[in-house]
Amino acid sequence: MTSFNTNTVLIVAAILFVLGLIGVLTRRNIIFLLLSAEIMLNAAGIAFVAAGAKWQQPDGQVMFLMILAMAAAEVSVGLALVLQIFHQHKTLDVDNLNELSD
């Protein structure tokens, strides 16, 4: 019934992960950095579920639930930090946040 194999799913996850990595490396807006981190976490989740499906065990899905909880906590704290940064600096450019380098 199926004709796709495990490597194909892992390749798709790798492509999504690298797209998120490119987003983190090239954008300067903090919101886009957080979005790209979400893309990378989602790609890792796809790889986990694919690995779980290969051995027909629920462990991969359990790890995806862990990733989901971590992503939710990370987004809430990250957005609160971005809110404070926007209130104090009136910008979302990561290059302006260099006070610790002085």
Next chain:
Amino acid sequence: MSALFYISSLIAILATIMVITRYNPIHALLYLVVSLMAAAMIFVTLGAPFVAALEVIIYAGAIMVLFIFFVMMLNLGNTTTLQEKLWLQPKIWIGPSILSLILLGELIVLLLQEKPTPLPVTVVDARKVALSLYGEYIIIVELAGFLLMAGIVGAAHIGKHRKKHLHRFLQEEENSHGHPPASQADNAKQIVDHKEPKSIV
């Protein structure tokens, strides 16, 4: 089944490319919602319907809506789009992109080295996941509870709207530029506070 997988993975990749190339944050967010829906479709074809439902409900339904409310609250309009257009020059993104794509090529070559084994699609339903989650992985549930609690408390603490706090060196610098020094005002306030109970007595 395999056609569904290929179509949805193509949609996921195209939508993700659109996410990282958009100038307007709201457009990027809406494309990311499409990408997450496609990922949920991939999960269904992999035989994980419970995870697919959670992907739609939590990722696309809660986290992305949080992002959208956030962008609405910051009121990022046309100026942000123009600024992004200025920031996203080809000479900025071409270097990291080429290097990352080379790494991706290496990874794909490595993945194609091993013998391709067809993926057995047997549905691992919510019952098996729940039995595993509350059986051998109960510690992960508790740790996720800790993590979410810490996230809530941290977000509530950090997100509180406070007035701008400067480092004391910066504060002295600002005060030397003509503003009345804050320390004297504080001292005067303390003196007043000390005097008030005396006058009452």
